Amino acid sequence: MAPRIASISIAPLSFPPTPQLALPSPEDTEAQHQHQQQQQQQHQHQVNIEAKQKQRGKMSQQSAPYDMQIKLLMIGDSGVGKTCLLLRYANDSFSPTFITTIGIDFKIKNVDIDGKRIKLQIWDTAGQERFRTITTSYFRGAQGILLVYDVTDRRSFESIRNWVSQIQQHADVHVNKILVGNKCDMLDEKVVSTEEGQKLAKEFGIEFWECSAKNDINVEQAFIGIARDVKDRLVADGGGGPAASKGLSLNKAGQGPTRNKGCC
Numbered sequence: 001m002a003p004r005i006a007s008i009s010i011a012p013l014s015f016p017p018t019p020q021l022a023l024p025s026p027e028d029t030e031a032q033h034q035h036q037q038q039q040q041q042q043h044q045h046q047v048n049i050e051a052k053q054k055q056r057g058k059m060s061q062q063s064a065p066y067d068m069q070i071k072l073l074m075i076g077d078s079g080v081g082k083t084c085l086l087l088r089y090a091n092d093s094f095s096p097t098f099i100t101t102i103g104i105d106f107k108i109k110n111v112d113i114d115g116k117r118i119k120l121q122i123w124d125t126a127g128q129e130r131f132r133t134i135t136t137s138y139f140r141g142a143q144g145i146l147l148v149y150d151v152t153d154r155r156s157f158e159s160i161r162n163w164v165s166q167i168q169q170h171a172d173v174h175v176n177k178i179l180v181g182n183k184c185d186m187l188d189e190k191v192v193s194t195e196e197g198q199k200l201a202k203e204f205g206i207e208f209w210e211c212s213a214k215n216d217i218n219v220e221q222a223f224i225g226i227a228r229d230v231k232d233r234l235v236a237d238g239g240g241g242p243a244a245s246k247g248l249s250l251n252k253a254g255q256g257p258t259r260n261k262g263c264c
């Protein structure tokens with residue numbers, strides 16, 4: 001090895017070195033050969049990795065457990081029953097205890113709508129004003145929004161207009177919406193009539209349901225209704241596959257005429 005160190009130290013300061021000035025020794029040839037072999041092996045290794053990755057990509061597409069993912073958001077004043085509606089729909093449970101939502105929460109529900117396997121990601125927001133900055137930051141990614149009021153609380157009904165203007169400010173312009181009047185089991189305390197709910201929904205050109213999380217009235221219909229509207233819009237936009245399910249870019253106005261559905 002010492003002679004080679006010496007030859008480097010006396011080499012002319014030209015770059016790149018001219019090959020004829022440095023004839024390769026048998027050791028150099030052997031080293032070059034090994035180096036070439038290593039490079040070939042590395043190249044083959046890289047090709048194998050890429051082939052495996054492609055294969056994995058294909059397999060994960062084939063075995064995706066759903067065809068489409070849809071993000072829904074629930075908004076409305078505190079206490080109207082958003083969490084209870086979600087718990088009824090996702091877990092088929094109900095609790096009379098009021099535990100206000102802190103910030104935001106979500107649940108996943110897999111459904112089949114018109115032959116499409118849909119993964120619903122449903123975000124439940126806090127109705128309290130103090131969480132407004134957090135909750136409105138989630139509007140942008142929503143593809144469908146459930147506007148919820150309490151049929152026994154007129155103020156919550158009147159707030160719906162404010163919530164709609166929040167949507168206009170923070171959500172995607174083409175987001176689908178649905179109006180939900182909850183607690184329709186409380187007939188004696190009902191202060192917002194079914195007709196008023198229908199009229200407001202008609203004004204906004206959206207679907208309307210009166211529901212009861214407590215007695216499981218129209219809960220599934222409301223969630224499936226909004227999910228179907230979103231699905232139809234995404235399919236019409238050509239974005240119906242799992243890859244389009246990130247749901248952050250929506251391209252087409254999709255609200256159909258008002259369809260007033262079930263009432264208590």
Ligand code: GTP
Pocket residue numbers: 076077078079080081082083084085095096097098099100101102125126127128182183184185186211212213214215
């Ligand atoms: P925030 O998290 O503060 O925004 O409230 P929320 O809209 O999520 O309300 P929540 O679901 O926590 O319900 C508030 C109260 O209303 C609880 O005491 C529930 O038991 C009650 N409640 C919810 N839905 C119904 C319903 O359909 N019928 C009746 N009778 N009570 C309900």
